Amino acid sequence: MFDTTDPLFQPYTLGSLELPNRIVMPPMTRSRASQPGDIPNELMAEYYAQRAGAGLIISEGTWISPLGKGYAWTPGIHSPAQVAGWRKVTKAVHDAGGRIFAQLWHVGRLSHTSLLDGQAPVSSSAIQAEGVNVFVAESNGTPGFVQASRPRALKVEEIHALVDEYRQAARNAMAAGFDGVELHAANGYLINQFIDSNANDRTDAYGGSLENRLRFLGEVAQALIEGTGDKGRVGIRLAPLTTLNGCEDADPETTYTAAAQLLADIGVAYIHIAEADWDDAPHMPVEFKQRLREVFPGTLIYAGGYTAERAREALREGWADLIGFGRPFVANPDLPERLRQGEPLTAHDRNTLFGGAERGYTDYPAYAANAA
Template sequence: MSHSAAPAGTETPALFTPYRLGDLTLKNRVVMAPLTRNRASRGDDAPNALNVEYYRQRAGAGLIITEGTQISQQGQGYVWTPGIYSEAQIAGWKAVTDAVHAEGGVIFAQLWHVGRVSHRTLQPGEAAPVAPSALRAATKTYIESGFTEVSKPRALALDEIPGIVAQFTQAARNAKAAGFDGIELHGAHGYLIDQFLRDASNRREDAYGGSIENRCRFALEVVDAVCTVFPKERVGIRISPVSPANDARDSDPQPLFAHLVAALDQRGIGFIHVVEGATREARDYLPFDYKALRRAFRGTYIANNSFTRDLAIAAVANDEADLVAFGRLFIANPDLPERLRRNTPLNTPQVETFYGGDARGYTDYPALADAAG
């Protein structure tokens, strides 16, 4: 773990100084969090020129983590989200990574299988979504006609699970082919990996259910699989121990995530990306000791959720996090790290343009230079 402080004699907060993530040098410790925007090409779910410009504008981040990118059609939960399982999608992402690298940026793909947070109209042959157990999530998804209740899933058969792991492995290979610097597994917010972890969504009675060790098995198998494709230092996972997003609930999250993080630490992966509190809600949503996860993991700790400039500066200065991820502020401020460094006013996000649409509320937010001009 790298904890280099600001150079002597300067007042630059450590948040704005370079950081070593494995063999990569990040220009600062400000991370662009994954942000679903529903603007992939209609028909093939491939990234397009608009997406290229969006990520290029934000290449000032120390690290960009892409929006959730489904590893297969079965893994899709929302309309117009990008995949990484077809040649057209790989080519679309290659244009994105080329643009970010041309600006000196570092970009990881977030690999995503939504599990039960889907709708039959998005699934191959309009089949039922898959999940650890046949329990419908109390949540909604977004299809062509708008927001709607998710479909009831079917439980994955034991002999199907290796095939899902293989989808993650192939997605990692595709991410490498597309020029990504690394990958983040989406293990948060009630999607498939998270569904296996939690006792409210995983009622299995086989090797993948019951005990904490069994409920962590799927997540760790996926981690081990993708580490055969990328160096382990270029693999991370996002977790959200207490966020109730998409009906994610567990009766006792502290020992669950203590076990998971200890196992991740043993594997030597690059980072854990921790949503502290409830996403889009309070950081103290439920009692949880995040510092225990920080202490238990020797790799990079990325903190996320409702950080302000002052909170982020303090988190890094106090060694509570190595990097801090921002979501909505990055939507509205393409040059967010520079704005935070200079402590200049921030653009306000337009909530009504978050999901779907065109360049409006996507690539038309002004940077400081534009605003000054």
């Protein structure tokens, strides 16, 4: 008999969605989009449908416009063919009983001219992400990593045009059948390059003061609500302490508490916090999490190295509503059932994370099949 008091398996209402459990499959880049055109495909549909037991799936980052692309073979949500490809994915997930949001992605400076038809990446400022590599494909199709190219600073009119591109991407996501969208404002990508003080040296309305550095985040969040037509279909991913990809803030607790307050005022459905999960990573104090809970009345999702027991503790303490399990979902398509039953988890093959075909993607068996 299942434990009916297990907080991981309590239902939850997110906007107009009824989630059967508190387990989220967070966004994970897997670089399997069809070429040419970076189009979502049947293999991706199978992959996501296998994991439809999650309370909520958030898709891998899907770039909103050609200059938003930063890694080889990642899907977009810009062209009609990409939207049609995503429609295959959302149908497969819904047919399997799942719910899925699209993560809308613009990498900003974390790109390379070879991915952008020779153009320079764009960012809040002309500051290169030193020592940061991006995933590219050589002319013969061989994958590899290269130093991100030096960006140019966006003009104000280009920032306004980007807000429009995000709005259109939200409309495209709804046309593709997604249940909602999540803005990728974490991990050193474009929105994060405006928020964090060390990546933004602008002196106009989008730089300098904390209010100015949060302006782009607020404008895009509002555009996504307009694009989806429903505050309950919009979430935002933030990473206050991860320092990934060269982004770091001088006072992250103040900055991200203010960001959470701004998003509360706008009324988005959720904030998805990406915690640092590598060895010797900066620790996110519980007091900081409780501060975010105080200023943001919506749903709070946390992801980053959570075990089932750590997840249950977070839910019981009340500063989290949903918990994301990233890498465990790679090799355990039936992860919710394994967590419910206390079954062992399969380790993933690092060599098959980016690019390739079925191996290391859709060929991981469910526990019952593996045991048999």
